[in-house]
Amino acid sequence: MSEATRSTQHQLRGAEGVRIAVRAVGDPQAPPIVFVHGWASSSRAWSAQLTDLELAARHRLIAVDLRGHGASDVPVSGYDRAATWADDIAAVLAYAGRPAVLVGWSYGGLVLTDYLRERRSAGVAGLVLVGALTELGRDRPGGAVGGAWDGIMRESVSDDPDEAVPALTTLAKRMTTTPRPGPDLQRHVGEMLSVPPSVRKALFRRDVGSAEVLAGVDVPTLILHGTEDAVVAPSSAEYSAGKIPGAVVRWFSSVGHLPFTERREEFDAALLEFAGSTATN
Numbered sequence: 001m002s003e004a005t006r007s008t009q010h011q012l013r014g015a016e017g018v019r020i021a022v023r024a025v026g027d028p029q030a031p032p033i034v035f036v037h038g039w040a041s042s043s044r045a046w047s048a049q050l051t052d053l054e055l056a057a058r059h060r061l062i063a064v065d066l067r068g069h070g071a072s073d074v075p076v077s078g079y080d081r082a083a084t085w086a087d088d089i090a091a092v093l094a095y096a097g098r099p100a101v102l103v104g105w106s107y108g109g110l111v112l113t114d115y116l117r118e119r120r121s122a123g124v125a126g127l128v129l130v131g132a133l134t135e136l137g138r139d140r141p142g143g144a145v146g147g148a149w150d151g152i153m154r155e156s157v158s159d160d161p162d163e164a165v166p167a168l169t170t171l172a173k174r175m176t177t178t179p180r181p182g183p184d185l186q187r188h189v190g191e192m193l194s195v196p197p198s199v200r201k202a203l204f205r206r207d208v209g210s211a212e213v214l215a216g217v218d219v220p221t222l223i224l225h226g227t228e229d230a231v232v233a234p235s236s237a238e239y240s241a242g243k244i245p246g247a248v249v250r251w252f253s254s255v256g257h258l259p260f261t262e263r264r265e266e267f268d269a270a271l272l273e274f275a276g277s278t279a280t281n
Contacts, residue, residue, distance in 0.1 A: 007050055007063075012095055014067060015078060015087035021071035022092060025050045025061040031125070031279040032060040032096040033271070036089070038106025038131075040168075040192040040200050042070030045105065048264045055268055059275055062100070064092050066111065068199035079202035085111045086118035099125035101275045106232055106257065107203060109133050109240075110143075110210075117213045126220040126278035127244075128271065131232050131257050134214060134240050137207030141239045142214070146230035148174035148257070157201040168192045175257040177228045214243035221247040222274045224267065226255030 007023040014020040023043045033055070035046040043063035050061050065072040067088060068079065078084035089111065093100055102124055104112035109132025116124075135142030148171055149156075155167035172188045173179070180188075192200075221244045225237035234251075241249045250270055252259040260267045 009071070010095065012091045014091045015084040016075065018067050018075050018078070018088070019073045020067065020088055020091055021065040022095065023050065023063045026056045026059055028060055028097070030058060030060045031275065032062055032098060032100040033275055034089075034092055034096060034100045034102050035061070035063040036102065036104045036108035036111055037063070037066065037069070038108050039203055040069070040195040041106075042191055042194075044070070044191065046260070048261055049268060049271070052264075052268050055272055058272065059101075060096065062092065062096055064089075066108070068202075069195055074196060074199060076198075077202075079199065080206050082114035082117050082208070085114040089115040090119060090123070093123040096123075099123055101126040101128060101278055103128040103130060103271070104132050105130040105260070107133055110136055110208075113210050113213055116217060117210070121217070121219045124219050126222070126274060127217065128222045128224065128274060129237070129240055130224045130259065131226060131229050131237075132223075132240070133232055133236060134210045135208060135236075136204070137209070140207075140209055142210055142236055142243075144233040144236045144239070146233045148230035157197055157204065159197045164197065165189070165193065171231075174230050176262055177226075177254055177256045178262075211243060214240060215245070217244045217247075220274070220278050222270070223247055223249045224252065224259055224270060225249070226252045226257060226259050226262070228254055229257045231257040 007025045012020045037045040043065050046063045068074045109129045113134045133143045152167035155163040158164045241247045255262045
């Protein structure tokens with residue numbers, strides 16, 4: 001790792017004083033990009049981006065551990081409230097110090113939608129939705145999921161390791177279109193298991209629509225989605241694209257739920273171009 005991409009860790013205070021951990025790379029005076037991970041993940045999901053020399057040279061890169069994940073606190077409540085997520089993201093934007101491009105992957109897209117729901121586009125230079133949900137609940141089109149969850153939804157949030165470990169292993173395997181190396185897969189499964197079952201379950205305990213929120217987005221928006229995403233259905237991206245004024249969609253052909261690792265160079269180039277365009281607006 002070069003000195004330019006060596007990350008520093010910081011603890012912020014989010015809603016109810018919960019400690020929110022962030023990893024930061026790059027010049028604090030550069031235009032910021034804030035990365036928000038998905039369900040049962042952490043800031044380490046963005047390691048490929050935090051070590052991208054060109055991204056780090058041009059932008060301040062900030063990756064957050066959502067409450068209940070990674071090095072952040074694990075409170076017993078708050079996972080089902082839009083205002084709580086909004087306050088947590090607001091703390092990260094305050095740390096960024098200037099309007100930032102927000103990048104939300106998977107469940108992170110719903111977290112960013114909650115921020116927009118509560119605070120509109122304050123402190124936001126642009127929005128990037130990556131394999132993202134913007135809604136949650138039965139028959140919510142912005143929360144349509146794919147076949148990766150077939151047969152494992154209940155087990156993936158179970159307290160019983162004999163149920164949870166195989167289910168989460170299956171989910172990790174189904175996230176990409178080509179098999180990942182064994183050590184990478186095991187690291188991912190371990191990361192999911194490090195999120196308590198109570199948190200994994202609480203994140204799904206919502207029923208929220210976002211049509212009006214998406215229609216009110218007034219910042220440049222880029223939607224990146226794999227055509228073979230079996231975790232969050234491509235129709236979720238189509239829904240967001242149809243609601244957000246002026247949204248641009250970029251499909252990653254033959255890619256699953258992890259375009260930022262499956263097609264790292266292509267993904268980083270798209271992000272760099274988009275973030276650069278918002279910095280000059």
